Amino acid sequence: MQALTAREILHTPLLTAWNTYTDKAYLVTYEDGEQEVTSAKSVVFNRYIWIPFETYPHTPITKDCSVQSVMNRQYFTAEVHIRMLETVFKNICAFNRLANYDQKDQLLKIIYQVFNLLYVDYINRISTHVTTIDAIDFVEVVNMPEIVAIRENLRPSPDSIEQAYKETKKALTNTTRVNNMFVHAYKSKSINENQANQCIGPRGFVADIDRSVFKQPITSGFITGMTTLFDLVAESRTAAKSLNATDKHIAISEYNSRLMQLLTMVSQNVECTDCGSTEYYDFLIPPNSIHHLKGKYYTSEGTLKCIDGSEVHLENSIIKLRTALGCNLQDAHKVCSTCLGEVSKNFRQDSNLGYTFTSFLMEKSSQSILSTKHLTHSVKGNAILLEGEASTHFYAKIDTLYLNKNVDYTNTSIILDSKQLPKLMDVLNLSHSHIALEKIGEITAVIFQKDVHNKRLANTVNVQYGDRSCILTKEFLEYIRRTNIYSDPKGNYLIPLNKFNIALPIFTMPLKENNIINFVTKLASIIETNYEKITDPYDKLTALYTHVSKQFSINLTILETLVYATTVYNAQQNDYSLGRNSVNKTTESLVNLSKSRSLSLLFSTKNQEAVIFDSNLATFQHKNIIDHPMDVFFSPHEVVEYRKKAGLSSLA
Numbered sequence: 299m300q301a302l303t304a305r306e307i308l309h310t311p312l313l314t315a316w317n318t319y320t321d322k323a324y325l326v327t328y329e330d331g332e333q334e335v336t337s338a339k340s341v342v343f344n345r346y347i348w349i350p351f352e353t354y355p356h357t358p359i360t361k362d363c364s365v366q367s368v369m370n371r372q373y374f375t376a377e378v379h380i381r382m383l384e385t386v387f388k389n390i391c392a393f394n395r396l397a398n399y400d401q402k403d404q405l406l407k408i409i410y411q412v413f414n415l416l417y418v419d420y421i422n423r424i425s426t427h428v429t430t431i432d433a434i435d436f437v438e439v440v441n442m443p444e445i446v447a448i449r450e451n452l453r454p455s456p457d458s459i460e461q462a463y464k465e466t467k468k469a470l471t472n473t474t475r476v477n478n479m480f481v482h483a484y485k486s487k488s489i490n491e492n493q494a495n496q497c498i499g500p501r502g503f504v505a506d507i508d509r510s511v512f513k514q515p516i517t518s519g520f521i522t523g524m525t526t527l528f529d530l531v532a533e534s535r536t537a538a539k540s541l542n543a544t545d546k547h548i549a550i551s552e553y554n555s556r557l558m559q560l561l562t563m564v565s566q567n568v569e570c571t572d573c574g575s576t577e578y579y580d581f582l583i584p585p586n587s588i589h590h591l592k593g594k595y596y597t598s599e600g601t602l603k604c605i606d607g608s609e610v611h612l613e614n615s616i617i618k619l620r621t622a623l624g625c626n627l628q629d630a631h632k633v634c635s636t637c638l639g640e641v642s643k644n645f646r647q648d649s650n651l652g653y654t655f656t657s658f659l660m661e662k663s664s665q666s667i668l669s670t671k672h673l674t675h676s677v678k679g680n681a682i683l684l685e686g687e688a689s690t691h692f693y694a695k696i697d698t699l700y701l702n703k704n705v706d707y708t709n710t711s712i713i714l715d716s717k718q719l720p721k722l723m724d725v726l727n728l729s730h731s732h733i734a735l736e737k738i739g740e741i742t743a744v745i746f747q748k749d750v751h752n753k754r755l756a757n758t759v760n761v762q763y764g765d766r767s768c769i770l771t772k773e774f775l776e777y778i779r780r781t782n783i784y785s786d787p788k789g790n791y792l793i794p795l796n797k798f799n800i801a802l803p804i805f806t807m808p809l810k811e812n813n814i815i816n817f818v819t820k821l822a823s824i825i826e827t828n829y830e831k832i833t834d835p836y837d838k839l840t841a842l843y844t845h846v847s848k849q850f851s852i853n854l855t856i857l858e859t860l861v862y863a864t865t866v867y868n869a870q871q872n873d874y875s876l877g878r879n880s881v882n883k884t885t886e887s888l889v890n891l892s893k894s895r896s897l898s899l900l901f902s903t904k905n906q907e908a909v910i911f912d913s914n915l916a917t918f919q920h921k922n923i924i925d926h927p928m929d930v931f932f933s934p935h936e937v938v939e940y941r942k943k944a945g946l947s948s949l950a
């Protein structure tokens with residue numbers, strides 16, 4: 299076996315490498331003293347990935363930069379080259395102390411070129427080894443005894459479908475069929491696992507365009523074929539949803555994205571320093587989410603530490619984080635690199651923070667909307683957890699709610715909002731009850747009204763779980779039909795509960811498909827309004843983080859910068875400049891911020907008429923707006939005063 303050093307491999311010209319390294323195995327010695335027995339294929343691939351070392355020749359080539367170390371006995375997947383380039387990048391940065399973006403710029407360019415070179419060279423060189431998947435591969439997989447067994451054991455419940463997917467994955471990963479190209483593609487992740495599941499296993503639970511889930515799952519898959527009328531019609535809704543998403547939904551997402559970009563542009567730049575702030579954000583790190591805090595600084599026993607994402611022991615505990623909200627640099631439009639964290643080294647110093655972060659976040663949501671068709675999967679069932687008043691009055695069995703047996707319902711009525719049940723009257727007039735219960739209406743809250751000693755006690759109970767609302771059960775509808783019901787002064791239905799058999803179900807919460815547009819709408823409302831009357835910036839950040847982290851993996855830095863842009867110095871005194879160094883710091887709504895910072899934001903949105911004809915405007919003041927190089931020519935006095943206040947040098 300030929301022995302090689304990593305440096306020798308690096309010094310071999312690229313084109314020569316393909317013809318030189320053709321032996322079965324090589325013993326490679328790395329510059330951290332480690333050795334590795336590896337194949338010719340790996341040597342050539344490493345040669346490409348190591349190109350950046352040519353420009354940084356003093357950096358040691360260590361074993362962790364080899365394809366074998368990165369793959370770690372797994373399949374070569376689409377992520378391998380990215381992980382390798384990442385390792386090389388990090389090692390070079392660490393060894394050559396490349397800290398800020400300007401220093402990394404050249405290296406980033408090289409990495410980009412390597413990526414292109416890999417693509418171009420490999421496409422050409424390995425074209426003779428490229429294979430295709432044909433229909434027979436699929437047929438073979440569908441007829442594998444393990445897969446047949448999965449199909450036979452399938453029951454029409456969300457759990458059973460999930461289980462079938464898990465078993466399909468296990469069967470395909472463990473199979474030793476080497477001539478089946480579909481199996482290879484599956485193992486190497488060149489095909490989407492989710493889509494493969496729906497081809498081989500069942501299509502699963504499908505949702506309609508309004509996100510309501512069909513009660514029956516489609517138990518056949520795309521390979522065995524959808525042959526019943528129900529299967530075909532139900533599956534057609536996926537295409538309908540997809541069409542809908544690329545039209546209305548993408549418009550909503552992009553509109554919100556632009557609005558938020560303009561709103562958050564007031565957090566302008568990062569300054570490479572430590573402001574020495576002692577204002578911390580007490581953050582409870584949820585389980586499995588330490589990676590959301592990568593690069594953040596926190597204080598522990600008086601010293602400032604940086605989180606690198608490996609501190610799993612900090613999860614479920616409260617730490618004191620430095621955040622953009624607590625930064626105390628003089629210029630409120632800037633944030634220091636310590637408060638912002640290590641992420642400040644990842645972009646140019648003159649990038650606009652608010653804009654960069656908002657577009658990063660919103661790009662993810664717009665992309666998911668565009669991929670509706672590709673991300674579609676079987677809707678998963680999840681247990682309903684009742685909270686607060688709802689847990690006092692109800693208990694849940696799967697998706698059905700029952701009245702609590704321990705509560706005394708004598709002299710008690712339940713009040714149902716007539717606006718939420720627009721079809722109830724019509725249904726009560728029918729002589730039969732063969733109707734789709736969800737068409738009667740969806741209930742989000744009910745009122746329990748109890749008469750005790752001539753006193754009337756009313757108690758509003760929220761009956762939503764996530765974005766799932768309640769519908770009437772057949773049993774409760776029958777009861778309403780048999781009972782004398784009344785109407786309250788607002789015209790709502792008042793139903794005495796004294797004769798209702800509480801062993802019977804009262805409401806159900808039908809399964810709903812999670813929808814990215816609901817996510818975007820709520821996201822926008824948290825950022826742009828005082829969502830749920832939250833005015834404390836840290837509370838708002840917590841609400842925003844909780845919401846976003848359910849959908850995407852996101853760094854907290856991005857969210858805190860967005861929240862910071864909506865803070866104001868002192869709303870009561872009409873000072874809507876950014877809430878830096880203020881004891882009266884609150885967050886404000888988009889409308890108030892625009893009125894008092896720059897009307898251009900309101901003028902650039904679709905509600906222009908409302909803005910133009912609103913007599914309540916604070917008009918065109920030169921207050922609290924972002925600096926512009928031309929300002930000094932139009933308002934020299936204000937610019938000089940502002941720079942004095944902010945402790946900046948006077949303009950030459």
Ligand SMILES: [Zn+2]
Pocket residue numbers: 572573574575624625626627633634635636637638
């Ligand atoms: Zn700071």
